[in-house]
Amino acid sequence: MTINPLNRRNFLKASFGSALGLAATRMAWTSPDKRNYDPDFNEQGEFIGNTKSGPACIILWLQGGPSQLETWDPKPNHKNGGSTKTIKTKTPGLLLPSAFPRLAARSDMLNVVRSLHSKEGDHNRATYFVKTGQKPLANMRFPTFGAVAAYAAQESAGEAILPPYLRIGPNRPGLPDQGYLSSEFSPFLVDRANSRIRDLQAPKDLSASRQKRRAGLLEKMEKEYSRKASPGLVQRRRKAIQKALGFRGKDEIKAFDLSQESARTRSRYGQNNFGQSCLMARRLVENGVRCVEVVQDGWDTHENNFQRTSQLGNQLDQGFSALLDDLKARKMLSKTLILCMGEFGRTPVINKRGGRDHFPSVFGAVLAGRNIKSGVYGESSKDGLSIVKNPVTIPDLFATTVKAMGLSPSKEFQMGERPITLSKGKVIKDILKG
Template identity: 35%
Template sequence: MKCHYACRSAEHLMERRKFLGTVAGIAGAGMAGAGTVGMPGVVQAAMPELAAKQKHILIVWLAGGLSQLESWDPKPKTDTGGPFRAIPTSVPGTHISELLPYTAKQMHHLSIVRSIDTKENDHGKGAYCMKTGRRQEPVADYPHLGAVGAKLLSPVDSPLPGHIHVQAGGSGGSRDDSAFLGPRYASISLGGGPPRNTALPEHVTPEADARRHAFRMQANDHFARRRRSAQSDAFVSSFDQARQLMERRDVFDNTKEPQRDVERYGSHEFGQNCLLARRLIEQGISCVQVTHTNYDTHHENFDFHIEQLGEFDQTFATLVADLVDRGLWDSTLLVVMSEFGRTPKINNRFGRDHWGRAWSVALGGCGIQPSAVIGKTNDNGTEVADRQVDHGHLFHTYLQAVGVDSTEKFDAGGRSIPMADPAAEPITELLA
């Protein structure tokens, strides 16, 4: 069905751009999103201002559930504390686990929320809570923080995708995490290199590609003179954006980074993924998630946390220091989170199990008060003792931190959907 598309309104032009998929599966993703991308009044008004400041959200996702007792909320010498000691940090009076000695030196840039109670012990549901700020519902799906950030923080004319997920085995494919915002904001999964299909096939020379493009444009123009539609425009724009992205594929190429930085971040996968995250933020990507796996330590929790945090600690501290040194800290919200924490009770295999009742996240950067510790748990970490918050409060806080009024709403095909859970509110004392 033809649309009435002759108005050439700014809104439509903007939506055409937002409609575009990213290079990996560009056409398919873009078409699939045609009917779902929202047309928000307030959100649109805020976008140019935010984009000018180019704020970023960087999520470090510790998959499986980091133990709060072995990280941000140690309880040494208690029945739940385990074998690790607490160490002082660069913030007087704030102690974290001895497994994080490098991070401890960067704590004056970071803050901790120690009083999270999501009441959710299921991996999938916990992840959904923490990434969307809502509980899963059978009749509604909500966009992940990265997708929301991509929509609200990305320059509208950027040829780059706004939402990148860096993880082991990432292949350039698109993930289903943008809900009603549409595939334009779904994360592109990367794992150690540029997205797939961003290089010309070997048998196509640049000259041949230019001729092919010129011919396609000629055909498109001919078609558009009589049968132009939103879909045909989106199709054309998808190709344009793809070409721009192919010209900038080095954005995703870690080999462009100095060898010294490769070494500073660590030769392991997480180290290189964090280096890529830094590069992506520097190159203007709005939202980046780096996943480190795995922390689901039902068995030998302590040995495995030595191993995993042994990789995490120095790399993460390097990332924080670099973002600060490069002037990106004030414009980048950095959050370290998992789907839940781990049980204070140590099971009979030296493991800790799933625990959503009293656990922690660490965050810092854009809009976040540094050096704060929000809330607390009781002496052995079995309950929140002060300032209980959940995923809803955190989601509001993230958005407010990057300058978004989290009480605003998305317009999804005529439906008005609050950006964040209306039943929750931001943690105001955490905001700068």
């Protein structure tokens, strides 16, 4: 195979990860021969995978606390298992619920953790704990794993046009965010995949030249004010405003536009909010977003657990599988970490209303992609009430995912006089490749 040395791909590869990476990407995209290339193929017509994307992370957040017995740890031979049927998978010894036929066929891409445990059984407290890997402290704001993943990816691959960290799902006050990391890692919030993203496009009557004029006026004011106020304060805002202005007219913002995808692709992901959000997550990561969090709400199944989890499970199975397929086909799976979990598990004992209540003592998570080995880690007892093998704490999982993103969990951040270690959890080597 011979490849022209001036091929854009190679040029990009050479500059990838260097400080010039960003500038090179921009130059490459604006080069005159842009139209002669289909970004996914080289001159020989060989598929070489998406190159605009760098290391990335996609979090599938199952909000409400998914039942581990209806997702990653079914108990078909025990009364606690309820009516959930199971199917065999590609992974030896791994059974998954029958709502997951597609994931079962792709289980060789997954690492199923069955032995997570914590003590937080309240939605807000548990969400904070699981997302930040830290107990809330009054005088400290910790970053979520998503923000840390975006930070890690940006460290190694440089800045892109789109924001580094996005969350697709309903917002509510009190959710943890970038914490002590810079405000550029604050989550960019998108309510729903199917609706128009607000503020992304300029109002119709506001021309690019006027926006430029405005920016010019502002720039002068900011320069003068920075002599009085803390320059850092002004600088952060200038950076954010420049980034936002930089969206105008860029190809990358089409990542938000799902109508660019064929009807077939869209239906492959599932015609529901979660599925379409997964599709958007793929498009965003392809266009340089470092971390996307997709929220699937509805897992708080105190009542009618079995019917509701099978519906949610179907959507999850479809969206998650399509995401795995597309990332693999684009050669992005090895660069992209996928983490799928919620804030806690649910009681193995079924309550009177056919539901399951909050249960943080045993629950699960699934990892895939970047640096993740396939397999099953940890084991719960036959009745699902306790852990019998390899218990995993929330900080351990946090440290493991940080490591998978290529960052050392023991990295220290300086908060005033106080050094803060990113995570004190133990990296679980059996989940990670080599």
